[in-house]
Amino acid sequence: MNPHHESLFIGGRWVAPASDEKITVLGSSTEDVLGSVPAGNEKDIDVAVAAARAAFDDPDGWAAWQPARRANALCRLADALERRMEAITHAVSAQNGMTITLSEQVEGALPTTLLRYYADLIRDNPGEDVRDGMLGAPVHVRREPLGVVAAIVPWNAPQLLSATKYAPGLAAGCTFVLKPSPETVLDAVLFAEAVEEADLPPGVINIVPAGREVGAYLVSHPDVDKVAFTGSTAAGRQIAATCGSLLRPVTLELGGKSAAVILDDVDLNTAIAEPFFLATLLANGQACFASTRVLAPRSRYDEVVDAVASLVSGLTVGDPLDTRTQIGPMASARQRDRVEGYIEKGKTEGARLVVGGSRPTDLAKGFYVTPTVFADVDNSQTIAREEIFGPVLSVIAYTDEDDAVRIANDSEYGLGGSVWTDDDERGMRVARRIHTGTIGLNHYTVDPAAPFGGVKASGLGREFGPEALHNYQQIKSIYR
Ligand code: NAD
Numbered sequence: 001m002n003p004h005h006e007s008l009f010i011g012g013r014w015v016a017p018a019s020d021e022k023i024t025v026l027g028s029s030t031e032d033v034l035g036s037v038p039a040g041n042e043k044d045i046d047v048a049v050a051a052a053r054a055a056f057d058d059p060d061g062w063a064a065w066q067p068a069r070r071a072n073a074l075c076r077l078a079d080a081l082e083r084r085m086e087a088i089t090h091a092v093s094a095q096n097g098m099t100i101t102l103s104e105q106v107e108g109a110l111p112t113t114l115l116r117y118y119a120d121l122i123r124d125n126p127g128e129d130v131r132d133g134m135l136g137a138p139v140h141v142r143r144e145p146l147g148v149v150a151a152i153v154p155w156n157a158p159q160l161l162s163a164t165k166y167a168p169g170l171a172a173g174c175t176f177v178l179k180p181s182p183e184t185v186l187d188a189v190l191f192a193e194a195v196e197e198a199d200l201p202p203g204v205i206n207i208v209p210a211g212r213e214v215g216a217y218l219v220s221h222p223d224v225d226k227v228a229f230t231g232s233t234a235a236g237r238q239i240a241a242t243c244g245s246l247l248r249p250v251t252l253e254l255g256g257k258s259a260a261v262i263l264d265d266v267d268l269n270t271a272i273a274e275p276f277f278l279a280t281l282l283a284n285g286q287a288c289f290a291s292t293r294v295l296a297p298r299s300r301y302d303e304v305v306d307a308v309a310s311l312v313s314g315l316t317v318g319d320p321l322d323t324r325t326q327i328g329p330m331a332s333a334r335q336r337d338r339v340e341g342y343i344e345k346g347k348t349e350g351a352r353l354v355v356g357g358s359r360p361t362d363l364a365k366g367f368y369v370t371p372t373v374f375a376d377v378d379n380s381q382t383i384a385r386e387e388i389f390g391p392v393l394s395v396i397a398y399t400d401e402d403d404a405v406r407i408a409n410d411s412e413y414g415l416g417g418s419v420w421t422d423d424d425e426r427g428m429r430v431a432r433r434i435h436t437g438t439i440g441l442n443h444y445t446v447d448p449a450a451p452f453g454g455v456k457a458s459g460l461g462r463e464f465g466p467e468a469l470h471n472y473q474q475i476k477s478i479y480r
Pocket of ligand 1: 152153154155156157161179180181182210211212213214215216217219230231232233235236238239252253254255256287288289387389415454458459
């Protein structure tokens with residue numbers, strides 16, 4: 001396949017972009033050019049929104065289809081994605097450094113699972129129920145599609161984070177303009193090809209890769225009815241402000257600084273193993289929910305630091321396309337610089353560097369950072385407060401259970417988290433006290449059947465589960 005693309009997928013066709021400008025992507029492990037796509041601009045957004053508007057407003061179109069017909073289309077899209085799974089997962093890993101084993105699960109399999117899940121949820125659901133009113137007459141309560149959705153996604157899990165929006169949104173009857181992040185645009189081309197093959201009506205999904213200014217234009221476009229955003233808290237605040245002034249519904253999945261609370265009863269040999277690695281350093285630390293603040297009981301502090309250091313120093317760092325790799329590179333030079341900046345900050349603010357802190361010496365190319373552990377971190381230090389979005393853990397001491405809960409909750413964010421204990425009931429008790437949208441007991445794995453999202457600066461609203469359908473529906477009561 002030619003990796004240099006000349007057109008944009010808008011209105012069910014490959015169309016010429018408004019300008020000659022390109023987005024060129026570098027391989028995260030090779031630093032070589034992987035390919036390019038047209039850089040969408042405001043004119044492309046106008047065309048894409050018009051196509052989504054026309055598709056939504058068509059009286060016999062997508063929004064008016066019986067749910068079973070839409071469900072069949074969602075399943076066709078899942079099939080078309082499945083046929084491209086290998087190419088998609090390779091494209092994601094080569095661009096953003098996600099290990100191929102993770103990419104296969106998260107970027108390959110999960111979007112198809114979500115499409116089939118929402119197809120099943122709507123297939124036999126008329127979206128309308130009739131209630132006995134209080135005035136002696138029935139009331140019909142309908143869930144109608146919200147309209148044209150602007151979906152804006154980051155680079156760390158571009159296919160999944162698109163699917164968490166379009167799968168429930170398409171099921172509800174909405175139409176989409178999807179704006180991928182400039183770091184991950186090649187997988188978006190493969191997604192567009194799947195949409196084309198699945199024969200969705202023209203304009204139901206339109207894709208315009210572009211940067212943040214064009215994203216901001218899309219958010220404020222007068223013909224957009226709803227915004228679904230995943231990305232940084234800083235961008236989320238700007239988008240929320242725009243949507244607030246327009247009274248436009250918005251869901252925001254933002255940053256995190258979650259805590260892994262290690263209780264004093266834990267058997268460290270079993271706790272600090274694979275599930276702990278996945279909860280803290282998944283996707284090279286480029287995961288929003290990662291438990292990067294490790295809270296350790298003062299009575300066993302040194303033991304915990306040793307166990308975490310031994311796990312992290314034993315990780316295999318390397319080519320994301322090699323199935324043996326556990327930690328791949330950062331997605332870009334900019335992201336590597338950012339992570340290295342935080343490592344320097346950790347050192348100058350007095351944290352003790354135990355493992356890592358530099359670039360791997362055996363990898364000549366690629367945006368790598370050696371997985372890093374800091375000990376003696378105070379929760380007030382920058383590396384404990386700000387989202388690093390890289391493979392850097394901070395081990396923070398606490399005195400007792402109340403102190404652990406206090407420190408876990410002493411954060412601007414509240415997205416993920418985990419509790420590690422041999423006593424399930426005790427773990428549940430602590431988990432209930434932590435202010436967060438999601439939390440795991442002795443592991444952290446997002447279950448798509450349950451709502452996922454954050455509290456405080458981690459966002460507004462939830463994705464996944466039946467709850468996510470409601471993000472894309474408007475409720476109407478008809479009094480008979
Ligand atoms: P980012 O906010 O810089 O960019 C995300 C996307 O938004 C990109 O497509 C970008 O072009 C666009 N964008 C940026 N500013 C915008 C604006 N003002 N208006 C409209 N669009 C705008 O984030 P990033 O660096 O690409 O991604 C990393 C961030 O995403 C981290 O903070 C991470 O925690 C967060 N994230 C959150 C979740 C979640 O589910 N809560 C999941 C993954 C990533």
